Amino acid sequence: MPMTLAANANAQGSHVGEWRHPAAWDAPCTNLENAVRLARIAESGKFDLLFLADGNGVRQMDKPDLFAATSPSDRPGVFEPVTLLAALAMATDHIGLVATTTTTYDEPFAVARRFASLDHISKGRAGWNLVTTSNPGDALNFSHAAHAAREHRYERAREFAEVVKGLWDSWADDAFPQDKASGRYLDPSKVHVLGHQGKHFQVAGPLNAPRPVQGHPVVFSAGQSEQGKELSAAHADCVFAIESTRPAAQRLYADIKGRLATYGRSHDDMRILAGVTIFVGETEAEAEALFQELEDLVSPAVGVDYLSKMVGTKMTGYPLDGPMPVFEEEHVGHTGIGKAIIAMAKEEGLTVRETYKRILPQMGGNMFKGDPKQIADIMEDWYRAKACDGFMIAAPVVPTGLERFIRLVVPELQRRGLFRREYEGRTLRDNLGLRRPQNPFFT
DSSP: OOOEEEEEOOTTOSSTTGGGSTTSOSSOTTOHHHHHHHHHHHHHTTOSEEEEOOOSSOOOSOHHHHHHHTOGGGOSSOOOHHHHHHHHHTTOSSOEEEEEEESSSSOHHHHHHHHHHHHHHTTSOEEEEEEOOOOGGGGGGTTOSSOOOHHHHHHHHHHHHHHHHHHHTSBOTTOOOOBTTTTBOOOGGGBOOOOEEOSSOEEOOOOSSOOOTTSSOEEEEOOOSHHHHHHHHHHOSEEEEOOSSHHHHHHHHHHHHHTGGGGTOOGGGOEEEEEEEEEEOSSHHHHHHHHHHHHTTOOHHHHHHHHHHHHTSOOTTSOTTSBOOOOOSOOTTOOHHHHHHHHHHHHHTOBHHHHHHHHGGGTTSEEEEEOHHHHHHHHHHHHHTTSOSEEEEEOSSTTHHHHHHHHHTHHHHHHTTOSOSSOOOSSHHHHHTOOOOOOTTOO
16 A cells, blocks of 8 residues: 555644744634635645544643644634535545544534535545544533543543444445435345444434445544544544654554454554654755744743643643653643653753743644655655554644645655555545445444
């Protein structure tokens, strides 16, 4: 299989200072024209998919800090993701369209219907990024006084995914003949009534949508905790992984793929994508210059606000040039990425300021920086060493960062035989090399 490339569809780029850069789009907030252009740029580069991160409400540690920092990373003005991707489906032909929806503050029937609809609208290019929601403030928008505990969230997510998949299998693939001559719209022998009665959900079914084009839209996940890895092994077709070194990425890759057999799955049933922000220039010096330009656009208020979000603890009370604190015990919102940031700061003896400066260029993920050959060398090294099956690419400045990657790096990857020159298949599953799930109720 060729290397998988996914494009982060965030119109504000992967750096919290990006929106202020002269080359960045003006007025990126809920701008459909920009979103369409970004999708078409990614498709021109033969990317497998666009990925749209999302949350429920404005993410914040507290409102005064958030709005004083004026940080777009907290998504104060964005489209509902499936609505946006339905529009992008009309403007593209090949690229996959993946949106985030939570299992903690949504319902399986609604999610199953939403993504089945997107799969039909896009002719088989839909993907669902399954998340349990790490931000405690989201609970307050759904009639909850407090965020659910981690174990409860993952237990609910496992049942949620089972129900969604069961609903996608409500109908046989040929259940809707829609034959005018005979007057036969559907075949009543080819419907399965789910009748789910579980701990968290009671769902009768069937889904009021034909079986998706892909059988099941491609399921994505990103959890790196023990619960997250088990959830991925059971249900995810693709996993977004964030590790700062190749050896750590190799260990995570082997760990997650090693769990698949427990669920009757093979290594080829999952693609693991390494999240990375890429600063590329015609020369190494040009890439470094762009990096420094963005660094200069970030105020301490924005840096501390973003660090607070990533580690799940309000950081405004800590001295900027004092040591980054170590939080030993679990606390709500403390994600696998947050733990990695704290561990890195402890190992390297970083201050609070040094910590946020380290993570801001890549929004908490990994970063590759250099000329086209240097970038391709690193990507090939990770790919061939089984540290990943491909990459979730975040551009530091939109749209020029993605355009520069496609112009400079993609041809080098193609020259090495690592990446496609044309799309191989009709659906997102086809292009990812993933099998179409059989319907267990209609074999």
